Amino acid sequence: MENIKKKCLFVFGTRPEAIKMAPVVHRFLQDTEMDTRVCVTAQHREMLDQVLDFFEIKPDYDLDLMQKGQSLFGLSARILTAMQPVLEDFKPDYVFVHGDTTTTMMGSIAAFYAGAKVCHVEAGLRTHDKYAPFPEEINRQITGRITDYHFAPTQKAKENLLIENIDEKGVSITGNTVIDALYWGMEKLKDYDDDEIQSLKNQLDFDKKIILVTGHRRENFGEGFINIRNALKTLSEQHPDVQIVYPVHLNPNVQTPIFEFLNEIPNISLINPLSYPAFLWLMEQSNLIITDSGGIQEEAPSLGKPVLVMRDTTERPEAVTAGTVILVGTDKEKIVSEANKLLSNADLYKQMSALHNPYGDGKAADRIHQFITAL
Numbered sequence: 286m287e288n289i290k291k292k293c294l295f296v297f298g299t300r301p302e303a304i305k306m307a308p309v310v311h312r313f314l315q316d317t318e319m320d321t322r323v324c325v326t327a328q329h330r331e332m333l334d335q336v337l338d339f340f341e342i343k344p345d346y347d348l349d350l351m352q353k354g355q356s357l358f359g360l361s362a363r364i365l366t367a368m369q370p371v372l373e374d375f376k377p378d379y380v381f382v383h384g385d386t387t388t389t390m391m392g393s394i395a396a397f398y399a400g401a402k403v404c405h406v407e408a409g410l411r412t413h414d415k416y417a418p419f420p421e422e423i424n425r426q427i428t429g430r431i432t433d434y435h436f437a438p439t440q441k442a443k444e445n446l447l448i449e450n451i452d453e454k455g456v457s458i459t460g461n462t463v464i465d466a467l468y469w470g471m472e473k474l475k476d477y478d479d480d481e482i483q484s485l486k487n488q489l490d491f492d493k494k495i496i497l498v499t500g501h502r503r504e505n506f507g508e509g510f511i512n513i514r515n516a517l518k519t520l521s522e523q524h525p526d527v528q529i530v531y532p533v534h535l536n537p538n539v540q541t542p543i544f545e546f547l548n549e550i551p552n553i554s555l556i557n558p559l560s561y562p563a564f565l566w567l568m569e570q571s572n573l574i575i576t577d578s579g580g581i582q583e584e585a586p587s588l589g590k591p592v593l594v595m596r597d598t599t600e601r602p603e604a605v606t607a608g609t610v611i612l613v614g615t616d617k618e619k620i621v622s623e624a625n626k627l628l629s630n631a632d633l634y635k636q637m638s639a640l641h642n643p644y645g646d647g648k649a650a651d652r653i654h655q656f657i658t659a660l
């Protein structure tokens with residue numbers, strides 16, 4: 286009898302989705318019993334391509350949807366429309382989406398319309414506040430409602446799903462694939478050097494402590510970003526011995542306030558988004574990370590780097606409980622005072638940097654693959 290292959294379509298569009306899906310895509314591509322294809326919405330263009338290059342993923346379908354300054358309305362509509370011919374062409378049994386972006390939500394709705402089973406990687410993260418993060422909390426709640434197979438990174442994420450009456454049989458705890466990607470990236474970095482890393486090496490003064498900063502959340506646009514840039518300016522003035530390095534997200538709502546206000550300060554380096562290996566390298570060199578990013582909160586504990594998270598609430602409470610992450614919101618005084626504590630108190634620093642990572646063991650992709658194989 287002919288062996289019918291399971292048809293699996295991986296759909297993603299932004300930098301973090303690509304990083305966290307890459308190990309899963311590779312695991313499925315190794316399995317010749319599966320027919321695996323990749324569809325990128327290219328909700329991000331340059332920042333997605335950096336990741337595809339590093340992980341050597343060649344999409345079967347590239348919808349090329351990003352527009353400069355795109356709105357949630359336009360992007361959502363374009364994704365739904367553009368997914369239809371892909372789904373009609375490949376007719377997947379399983380569609381994999383990741384996390385909580387517009388691509389995730391619209392990709393899962395499109396898969397549901399096409400009659401495919403929806404598989405959600407990084408399922409079950411919740412703040413239970415529909416405005417924080419905005420619009421991601423609603424994106425993942427809607428995706429969770431549609432999903433057939435939920436790959437929860439932690440026990441807490443699974444519990445969040447069960448509270449919502451999701452059928453336990455469809456939920457599997459896998460760890461977060463971000464750790465698979467991190468291990469892969471760190472291994473490759475051992476004998477890796479490129480122009481970007483060389484240029485960072487030339488630019489940075491290794492006698493100074495490095496504070497690595499990223500920020501891009503929509504709910505922080507406006508007042509939040511004003512507070513963040515004021516906090517960074519104060520820290521730069523208080524600590525001439527510290528170097529603040531900020532790879533600035535390409536969203537114009539981030540670029541404008543950050544470049545206008547922080548461009549000419551000698552110990553603040555505003556740089557372009559880094560490729561994943563260069564960013565991992567820079568995280569390793571850093572003393573402290575200040576961010577509102579989801580993925581960076583998960584990666585930093587593995588590298589022993591304390592993180593101040595510029596959010597009032599997080600869907601990733603595990604690292605806060607473990608003590609490797611402190612929530613500081615976008616309150617200028619709190620950002621400055623918590624950074625000062627970590628810069629001056631060696632015991633506190635040591636305590637925060639010595640704790641282990643609650644997000645995974647690098648085998649999440651294998652677990653996801655095993656689950657689908659067993660269906």
Ligand code: UD1
Nearest residue numbers: 299328329330331332333352353354355386387535536537
């Ligand atoms: C998106 C996700 C967010 C995720 C983040 C990761 C949504 C609603 N938001 O936010 O959950 O945390 O990605 O970074 O899905 N741009 C470029 N080149 C790029 C990428 C972005 O120029 O490679 C600019 C474009 O002007 C684009 C804008 O950034 O219109 C915003 O991109 P978008 O994906 O809509 O929102 P993000 O803020 O990146």
Ligand code: UDP
Nearest residue numbers: 301304532558559560561564578579580581
């Ligand atoms: N990252 C990167 N280059 C950068 C900044 C971040 O490769 O200049 C990586 C980082 O290691 C992490 C991911 O991008 O894996 C986080 O993406 P982002 O902060 O944009 O999104 P979020 O995780 O908040 O959704």
